[in-house]
Amino acid sequence: MNRAKAVCDRVYIVGGSGFSAPEDAYVYLVDAGSEQVLIDSGVGYGIDRIEENVRSLGFEPAGVWHIIATHCHIDHIGGLAAWKERYGPKIIAHELDRAGIEGENNSLTAASMYGVDYRPVKVDTLLSGELQELMLGDLKFNFLHTPGHTPGSISVYIDTKDGRVLFGQDIHGPFSPAWGSDLKQWRVSMQKLLALKADVLCEGHAGIYRGEKVGKYIESYLERYQA
Ligand SMILES: [Zn+2]
Ligand SMILES: [Zn+2]
Incomplete structure (x- = not known):
């Protein structure tokens, strides 16, 4: 297993396959000065490893204080x-994926696909609409609604010394009617992401893309799932 890894200014990988548990999507830590923010949290049983990785960076x-759930x-x-339970962070997620996160509809979580039980949690800050901004620590987090993979999927971007960093977890799909996937919406969402002209893409399973590879990565999926 790897230890945490620096991505760019402010951003580290602290979880994911090879870092915490094989089934975990990448978990990113953002250093927002007076607090740290996690992007997603993995499947669950890798949490001790994630904590160790956070500590290995010198953070506690x-x-x-906040965990952003990109989708359910x-x-x-x-x-x-x-x-x-352990640390009491506030959970931020889009209202359209709330039912999955809060345990009202377990099929939305795809938990059975992974053979694990999901322990629901209450969302503290419900996002709605197209774009919301929140100051967390000393950083402005931009929450862009990018439905398609799930109805309440969000992409998050921040501006750092290394340029614009985009957290686009699962922008590659897959898609299933069981989760309310919508390819038509997804194509519109991908155009929104391209328009951000991000310098760094932190993806949920594919890892890190930089420079012109960011746009190429998104475009390659648009080609794969053409109308
Ligand atoms: Zn995923
Ligand atoms: Zn997903």
Whole structure:
């Protein structure tokens, strides 16, 4: 297993396949100065490794005051309940994926696909609409609604010394009617992401893309799932 890895100014990988548990989507830590923010939380049982990785960077897990759930799939939200019990961070997610995260509809989480039980958690800050901004620590987080993979999928971007960093978890799909996937909406969402002209893309399963590879990566999926 790897230890945490620096991505660019402010951003580190602290979880994911090879970092915490094989089923975990990448978990990113953003250093927002007076607090740290996690992007997603993995499937759940890798949480001790994630904490160790946070500590290996010189941060404390208790310094994570917010966790952003990019969408309601178990490989992203399975660790939320344990984090909340241990350290009490506030959970941020889009209102259209709330039912999955809060346990009202378990099929939305894809938990059975992973053979794990999901422990629901309450969302503290519900996002709605197209774009919302929140100051967390000393950084402005931009939450862009990018439905398609799930109805409440969000992409998050921040501006750093290394340029614009985009967290686009699961922008590659897959798609399933069981989760309310919508390819037509997804294509519109991908155009929104291209328009951001991000310098760094932190993806949920594919890892890190930089420079012109960011746009090429998104475009390659648009070609694969043409109308
Ligand atoms: Zn995923
Ligand atoms: Zn997903």
